[in-house]
Amino acid sequence: MDPLTQGLLGVTASQNLASRSAYQRRVAGIGFLAGMAADLDVLIRSPADPLLFLEFHRQFTHSLVFIPLAGALLGTLLYTLFARKKLPLWQCIVLACAGYATHGLLDACTTYGTQLLWPFSSTRIAWNTLSIIDPLYTLPLLALCVLALKPGRRWAARTALAWALIYPGIGWIQRDRAEAAGLQLALSRGHRVDQLEAKPAFANLLLWKTIYRSGETFFVDGIRAGRELRVYPGSSIPRLDIARDLPFLQANSQQAIDLERFRWFSKGYIALDPTNPLRVVDIRYSLLPNEIEALWSIELAPQAPDQHVTFANHRNDARAKSRTLWQMLLGREVVKPQTIALENTAIEHHHIDTSTDSQDHNSP
Structure with a gap:
């Protein structure tokens, strides 16, 4: 997922854990930075090996077992930098762990694949329920996280958490519908x-x-x-x-x-x-x-x-x-792409419309 959404989900986690704190800006700052931190693995690159980043991006930094260590390191660092005398060290570590934990789980909702179970498995888990960038997911989180910065707006943090869970759930339903339609198309x-x-x-x-x-x-x-x-x-x-x-x-x-x-x-x-x-x-x-x-x-x-x-x-x-x-x-007609074929492979495509009313394709 894009860095802004990752950071906002970290904020959502931290705000829900410390929603009564008088230092909401620091709480949000810890969650935001912790939510983005796992993507520091993009720095693991080699000019001699162009594929090295494919192996390490979304690997150990995104795994479930790495969360406590990363959270402890980040919490201690952020406490030292700007939360000293405002928040206790233990709270900074808890908030950092919560923010960091959201990163790998959110990435697993996308299609790129995330090694959540590393080092026990190198399988790239991809639930295919969210696009890598989706403003309809990000913008409500942004608005709610900003609203929750002021004391007495616990509802905003709770609503942000609900949206963070509900939207991927909608994606899960939509994915299953699309897979069923794809299967029907193949059988046809x-x-x-x-x-x-x-x-x-x-x-x-x-x-x-x-x-x-x-x-x-x-x-x-x-x-x-x-x-x-x-x-x-x-x-x-x-x-x-x-x-x-x-x-x-x-x-x-x-x-x-x-x-x-x-x-x-x-x-x-x-x-x-x-x-x-x-x-x-x-x-x-x-x-x-x-x-x-x-x-x-x-x-x-x-x-x-x-x-x-x-x-x-x-x-x-x-x-x-x-x-x-x-x-x-908008559900309108578009020009069909050219069929790609190699050697003697030629596959015919058939247009099917699974709607019950083929005249109305503009309703979401």
Whole structure:
């Protein structure tokens, strides 16, 4: 989640634990800084290893077992810096622990994946109930946290806590609706579903990206989960097959190791970029929910098997895509993306509308 939301959730936790304190600003400050602190792991980078940050971001700093240690260190530091003689040390540590604890749990609500159970498991837990940025979640938290700064407004802190829990709960319901619609769409195409996920589109819980795998092919579609469901058919792409797509890749080379690191990070949702035979993309993320235009990728170098792969971010035509995204939010017709196919793979897409009244798609 974005740093502001992380900090505000930390404030919400601290304000609810010390809502009667006369030093609300200090209480909020401790919660805000503790709520953001786990993302200091973004500093763990290496110019020699472009994928190092993928391994360590949302790893030990976000794990449940790290909360007491991080809270004690942060609480002591913040007590020393600005809470001395205002709040007791033990209270600073408790507030810092509470604020810090919210970070990993909130990140697990997003789609990126968080190693909550590290060091016992390296599984990236992603509940897919919140977009990485969502103003409808953040702005009410901001308003309520500010209101709770004044004494006698305990209700504001309580309301903020309720909103912090209710909104991801709505996301959970919406995710399940989108997954059910994605499954129905796959069955209508006569496909066997081997893997399926639904992820919220950018900054909302109305539009969802569904990805399912049938055999060796991924299918990506958009779902508008309003009062009625609407499908925006998307594209398909073959799952990465090393023998077919990267025949030059040497087993146990550094590039082969890096490819497996990227596969782990992407939960196996990787494919060869049809426009670049050396680029492997993570198909989970795109600006539009029904497209396969990856936001990041790795690129291999056949001539240098023992060098690290390169990592790249992609932001293609964001302004035009934002207009299309808005049309989808309103439930209007949009131009369907080109179907992506490799070699002799050609998958036909069928438009289905699961709404009971196909004439009304504008109601949320």
